[in-house]
Structures are given as structure tokens and as C-alpha cells.
Ligand SMILES: Nc1nc2c(c(=O)[nH]1)N[C@H]1C(S)=C(S)[C@@H](COP(=O)(O)O)O[C@H]1N2
């Protein structure tokens with residue numbers, strides 16, 4: 511019986527099974543994808559709020575957020591424009607730590623991440639709890655640069671990277687799923703790269 515053509519074709523995907531469908535390894539580059547003008551935000555005036563359906567709406571200054579337990583991510587990221595980047599290292603604080611302080615209302619099911627620029631993205635709460643999401647200010651041991659969302663961005667690496675809002679200022683917990691910037695423009699509400707949830711209407 512002839513082997514199925516293509517079955518053993520070598521895939522340029524590095525370690526086996528590491529590249530989600532339709533993605534390629536961008537290697538050492540880190541593309542910048544920004545819809546708005548890059549804002550210049552200084553750490554001294556930056557704050558982060560967690561509000562909406564929480565018991566204790568909380569705001570952290572730069573110094574206060576540094577006091578929270580440090581948490582880091584070492585792994586891969588995947589952009590819907592088809593690049594993936596392996597072995598990135600980010601450090602900051604886990605979203606769990608922020609939510610623990612704010613006390614989510616049991617009715618909350620979604621989180622809207624707001625950038626100070628007006629960019630938003632919606633996420634199921636289940637995708638940002640349980641050690642799956644971070645608020646980060648370091649990349650490879652250095653301060654996150656402005657073009658990549660510095661001083662502070664969201665990081666939700668198991669979903670397409672448009673969910674990782676840059677320049678975040680506010681995390682809002684909600685009952686209803688409210689489409690964010692790219693979601694209103696046709697991108698998927700969840701965005702799991704392994705399920706290829708690129709556009710509204712994908713599985
Ligand atoms: N505020 C804001 N956050 C954003 C974006 C943006 O345009 N504005 N682009 C998103 C998209 S589509 C991607 S792929 C990543 C890109 O992050 P990078 O520029 O650091 O690679 O940021 C996401 N977060």
C-alpha cells in the first residue's frame with residue numbers, strides 16, 4: 511500500500527507539535543503590531559485598575575504592583591497574522607494575584623482588558639485565571655519597550671496575541687461578553703490558536 515503523500519512531509523515546526531495549524535516560526539524577530547499610535551506612558555503616572563463585577567475595585571500604582579508576588583512565563587506566543595515565536599520570557603504578576611485582591615463576583619464570566627489608548631479585548635474569565643494570564647513589564651529580563659506595550663501589557667499566551675492588550679490600564683469583569691476592538695472587526699471572541707479560532711464564525 512502506498513504511503514499517503516505528504517503524511518511524513520517534514521514540517522518547519524521545530525519541536526514536534528509546537529506550532530499551531532497555519533502558523534510559522536518567526537525565529538529571532540519580534541514583529542510589532544499596533545493599530546494605534548504608540549503612547550508614551552511613564553511608570554510614575556501609570557496605574558492599573560481592576561473593576562466591574564468585583565467586591566473591592568482596586569487600583570495599583572507602579573510601586574504597588576511591584577510588591578505583588580512576581581510571576582513569569584517562559585513559552586511561545588502566536589499571532590493571528592500567522593507568526594509564532596518560541597521561548598519568550600516575560601515577567602510581572604499573574605492575573606490571579608490581581609483578582610485575588612479585587613475579589614471577583616461569582617457572576618463574573620468575562621474580562622475586558624482596556625488599554626489607555628482605547629484598545630480593548632474580551633476574554634472568558636476562565637482563560638485568564640488558573641495561572642494562564644499575566645500582567646507583564648519585563649521581556650527577557652529587560653523593561654518591556656513602548657512599542658511592545660511598555661510599561662505594562664497583558665499576556666495571555668495560550669490565545670492569539672491580539673488578546674494580549676498592550677498599554678493596559680484597566681481590567682473589567684463582566685457578566686456579558688462584550689466584543690473588543692478586533693473582535694468587533696471580525697476576529698473571534700476566544701481565539702484559541704490550536705483550534706484556529708481566527709475569525710467570528712470559526713469553530
Ligand atoms: N493596545 C493594543 N494592544 C495590542 C494591539 C494593538 O494594536 N493595540 N495589537 C494586538 C495584536 S494584533 C498583536 S499580534 C499583539 C502584538 O504585540 P507586539 O507588537 O508586542 O508583537 O498585540 C496585541 N495587543
Ligand SMILES: [Mo]
Nearest residue numbers: 543589590672
Ligand atoms: Mo495580531
